[in-house]
Amino acid sequence: MNKVLYGVTLFLYFLASFHYLLYLINQRESIGKVCRITAIAGFAMNTLAMLHLTFYSGHVPLTNLRESLFFMSWAIMFIYIILEYRMKVIVMGAFIVPLAFLCMLVSVTLPEPSVIVPAYLSSAWLGVHTSFAFLAYAAFTISFATSVMYIIQERQLKHKHPGTFYHRLPPIEMLDELAYKGIALGFPLLTLAIVTGAIWANSAWGQYWGWEPKEIWALITWFIYAAYLHMRLVAGWRGRKAAYLAIAGFGIVMFTFLGITLLLPGKHAFK
């Protein structure tokens, strides 16, 4: 059952990504419609699959890399669909939906781990901690994608040889604002993830902070985004510099998520 849901979700995300990229080249209303339908259908399937997994396994599906990536693609699409609905800018999907598709693709190709979950992973705090963390990651993903779009469009405007992207990308002020909002949303979520993680660590191992690699890198991520918000609000950083910082922040996020998980040992490593 879940395999089918996984498969259908993956397929719909593939279709959606394909059409969003097509829309970037060829902005036809008919293509935009297909984008919207496939994205929403894919998201619905993704949600169903996740509910199924939760009831089937009896825990929030965030106990291994496979499940985490699955949740991540759900969270990215969740934020993106709200964004598209509010902003009415379909082009952004070309930069965001393929990321959700990639998460889903990697998730599906990973082997399914044993069903037995270690006792310390079935705590309710775990669900809260990891949910916050991945929602934060999803928000940072949006910020990353809009920052990339900003950099492209800013270059087009500065170099004054308007190409394909000039005609298709949204205004740079909007992109700058969205990148900021993504971080303004992700940062408190990341903070909550770190706090709840500490509480969970205390109940599971009797200490709040263990200086694990993942904890250290999460802290670095936190500082980078704190710096972003500080520079933006106090020093008036905007535009290009802010966009590069948001992209760098996302690089660290990816490293914290995938690099640490796969390369370095510790409690956060998914087996």
Added chain:
Amino acid sequence: MNIVVVGLSHKTASVEVREKLSFQAARIPDALACMGKLEQVSEHLILSTCNRVESYAIAKDADIGAEKIKDFFLDYHGLTGDVYRDSLYSYGGREAVRHIFRVAASLDSMVVGEPQILGQLKDAFDNALNHKTTGVVMNRLMKKTISVAKRIRTETKIAESAVSISFAAVELARKIFGNLEGKSVMLVGAGEMAELAARHLMNNGVKSVMVANRTFERAVDLAKEFDGQPVKYDELFTEMVHADIVIASTGAAHYIITHDDMAKVIKERKNKPVFLIDIAVPRNLDPGINKIDNVYLYDIDDLSSVVESNIKERQKEADLAEEIIDQEIEIFMSWLRSIDVVPTIVAIRENAERVRKAELDKALSKMGDITEKQKRQVESLSQAIVNKLLHNPLITLKQSANLPEGSTRIEAARALFGISEEEPEDGTTHEEAAGTTEVEKA
């Protein structure tokens, strides 16, 4: 019955030739009347703009009709010589329809997507309607042409990107700020182009206007025009902090805003983006300013290159428009075929035969026992009545193929015999077509 286009445009003729062959608005009624005297040619209209002179007509034979109309173009203007004749092109049938659709959709215009041509075509059609030189086919063709042009306008982005300098400025402002609502613009110096750009910006949502000028009185005058705020020249930079868009067009021979000036302004603005437009020649703004983050400086050449790129972009949209035209040609041509005389006669015959058979069967079944001979008698009676009744109408129809008002007759016959399979909205009459165009004009 063939649709024929004869004409010339900026693509085939120089302005010297075009002006010689053009029809002044006041002379169009006379020209229409003269054209009506041409053999072979029935319905017709004349479209004359500064970039094109064309006539659309219905001719018995496309090639002969086209030659006659070419002769008319030259004779009417008292011209002789190959220079004029060679600049005239002609299309017949399907290609004529394609040409008319392309002209109306502004695919054949000098600036692809410019909106005026459709209005000019509507006027030409109105003119012909008023002088009763069009009939069923031309009216239908013009109505279709207008709807195709509108479809292309809504389904493609052919008219979307800016193709003039002042509109390019608005488009760039939108690419930077998105919504221009609540943004402010500052004019430094005054010039026709700067004022035009400012007006376009205001039409797109910009509310507050500041005007700076070396002579303060001039600034006050201009500010009044825009309902804006005059700025003293020595307060230029303190006020510029509040401007999202700055348009410079002074006659100064040196840079009036330097890199350092702007760096200070942008710092004061807390890096909120600024769009600087330098319309002056020689330039007023130090080009190095563009290197500052969140500052976008465009001079007149930069704006021209944006316009150039937009024209290319419109060209891409034109490809989609051609596809739409292909579809619409099919629809129109199949209608045109249906009103041809032969299919009409066949349809009327078939219709009559069906009725005759049905009635005959009904009658025979009620008669009961009759001899084979009597049966044949009744049958030939039914045949004779149908043939006698249809004889005159069908002969008249056959002849009408050679008459100028032929298509009107065929259309009438189709309606009288109840064989027009048209949806009601397509059954346009003279008056209806005239009515809708009037409404569209208003």
